[in-house]
Amino acid sequence: MARDPTSNSYRPGATIEGVTAIWDRMRRVRAGLAAAASTASGRHEFSALRTELDHLVALTRANHERVLQAIGGSGDHHLATAWNVTAAVHRDDMIFQFLEERSNNQDPLERYLRTGRSSAELLRALVLAILPLGDPGSSFDLLEFASGYGCVSRHLKNVLPGARVTASDIHPQAMEFIGAELGLDVALSCPDPAAFELGRRFDVVFALSFFSHMPEHSWGQWLAALFRHVGPNGCLIFTTNGRITRDAFWSEVEIPLNGIWFAASSEQRDLDQNEYGSTITSVDYVRRQIDSHLAVPVTFCMEGLWSGHQDTYVVRKAEPTRHMADLGSTSWKSSVPGGRTGRTSSGEEPWSRARTSW
Numbered sequence: 001m002a003r004d005p006t007s008n009s010y011r012p013g014a015t016i017e018g019v020t021a022i023w024d025r026m027r028r029v030r031a032g033l034a035a036a037a038s039t040a041s042g043r044h045e046f047s048a049l050r051t052e053l054d055h056l057v058a059l060t061r062a063n064h065e066r067v068l069q070a071i072g073g074s075g076d077h078h079l080a081t082a083w084n085v086t087a088a089v090h091r092d093d094m095i096f097q098f099l100e101e102r103s104n105n106q107d108p109l110e111r112y113l114r115t116g117r118s119s120a121e122l123l124r125a126l127v128l129a130i131l132p133l134g135d136p137g138s139s140f141d142l143l144e145f146a147s148g149y150g151c152v153s154r155h156l157k158n159v160l161p162g163a164r165v166t167a168s169d170i171h172p173q174a175m176e177f178i179g180a181e182l183g184l185d186v187a188l189s190c191p192d193p194a195a196f197e198l199g200r201r202f203d204v205v206f207a208l209s210f211f212s213h214m215p216e217h218s219w220g221q222w223l224a225a226l227f228r229h230v231g232p233n234g235c236l237i238f239t240t241n242g243r244i245t246r247d248a249f250w251s252e253v254e255i256p257l258n259g260i261w262f263a264a265s266s267e268q269r270d271l272d273q274n275e276y277g278s279t280i281t282s283v284d285y286v287r288r289q290i291d292s293h294l295a296v297p298v299t300f301c302m303e304g305l306w307s308g309h310q311d312t313y314v315v316r317k318a319e320p321t322r323h324m325a326d327l328g329s330t331s332w333k334s335s336v337p338g339g340r341t342g343r344t345s346s347g348e349e350p351w352s353r354a355r356t357s358w
Contacts, residue, residue, distance in 0.1 A: 079113045085154040087113070090177045093149040094267055112151060115307075119208060120155035122306065123237065127160065127204055130235055130299065130314055137162045140203040144168065145189070145226060146210040150178045168198070170271070191275060193218055193225035201231035209310065211286075212241040213276045215262045224293040227315065235299065235316040241280045242311035244304035250280065259285025283311065290315055 080087035087109065089096045099115070100108045127133065133140060139162045147153050147167035156165050167178045168187040175186040187198050205226050214222055227236050246253055246261075255261050259282035264273040283301065290298055290313075300314035 077109055077113065079110055079117075083113070083117060083155065084158055085113070086181055088181050090149040090174070090181075092171070092173060093151070095148055095151045098267060116151040116153075117155050117159070119152045119306070120159040123152070123156075123206060124159050126237055126300075126312075126314060130316070131203060131233075133162070139164065141201075141231070142166070143187075143198070143202040143205045143229060145205060145207040146170075147174070147178065149174045150182050150184075152208060153178055153184055154182050163204075166198075166202070191272070193221040196225045198229060200229075201234070202229055203231055203234040205230050205234070205236045207236070207238040208306070209239055211238055211281070212245075212279050212310065213266055213268070214279055215264075215275065215277060216258075216260050218275065219260065219279070219281075220289045220293045223289055227294050227317075230317050233316070233318040235314050237312070237314050239306045239310040239312050240286060241278075241309075242283060242286075242303055244311070245309045246280050248309050253280060255280060255282060259288070286311070286313060 077087040089109065089112065095115070096108065096112050099111045103111070127140075131140065142156070142160070142163040142165050144153055144156070144165060144167045147169045148171075149169075150167065153165065153167045156163055164185075166185040166187055167175070167182075168189050169175060169178075170189040170191065172188060175188050178184050179186045190196055207226055211219065211222070223238075226238070230236050246255065253261055261280045262277055264277045266273060266277050268276055283303065287298060287301075290296070294315060296315055296317065298313060299316045301311065303311045305312040
């Protein structure tokens with residue numbers, strides 16, 4: 001990719017190598033943003049870095065169709081065929097773009113499909129361990145909140161064939177894509193947790209990497225809003241960025257004494273960064289929020305369970321039908337596809353660096 005000597009902008013590349021140059025620059029800018037957001041001396045750099053990141057994200061989107069064509073992502077894929085899912089990816093899919101940026105000469109579509117499949121399999125293991133379903137084919141209602149463009153959604157009909165899935169996201173175009181391409185029920189979300197009401201309840205409400213973006217002033221409100229949609233004997237399953245995420249990706253960040261750190265910066269550039277940024281929370285902070293807003297015990301908590309770094313929580317509206325200590329036992333872990341030391345059928349290692357508590 002050539003740089004225009006008369007401007008500070010980058011010209012969109014005509015090749016996959018050119019797009020990779022954009023991604024490399026985006027990684028450096030994001031690293032600068034994290035440092036600037038966490039130190040007083042670096043705050044004067046924050047505005048300029050955010051402006052450059054906006055520009056780089058726009059270039060990535062402009063090159064998205066070219067990337068898909070180069071890797072064959074807009075057509076068939078051997079994993080999509082094997083798992084009986086569509087290989088179609090929306091051009092605004094931020095998860096796919098995130099994986100594109102970190103492709104390291106790997107097929108980003110394959111990583112995208114494996115990522116979604118791994119999450120679907122882990123969700124299945126949790127649901128079957130917690131709810132009295134009997135078998136994977138038992139019918140139940142599932143709300144996937146903050147679903148994005150269906151990275152996980154596309155796998156649910158095969159991994160949890162009894163689930164009646166409703167996908168919910170704040171982006172209308174994501175809801176249109178999931179409805180048309182994946183054939184799932186959809187429900188548009190909104191920015192205000194107090195106004196979020198779908199008029200029905202679900203056996204499982206699942207929010208993957210949503211609370212890893214919420215600021216302190218709405219964190220607990222969204223927790224209450226999602227739990228409000230859980231029906232009797234149902235559960236809320238959600239993930240957060242915690243200690244392990246901080247150590248792996250933001251080692252320079254100091255978590256405040258109240259247990260929550262927030263920076264008004266994220267890859268979702270079309271949303272208000274003050275309402276959707278980057279968040280790290282301690283286990284104690286999450287437990288306090290659950291106690292304050294939900295007034296129920298934590299059913300299950302494991303640090304670093306999801307993707308090898310995100311903390312995972314389960315909260316039920318009734319007493320568990322099984323003793324939850326079983327969730328931490330060797331027998332339960334070995335029932336998860338791949339177990340703690342193995343891999344799921346998608347090739348991921350969901351149990352790496354995990355720690356259990358309840």
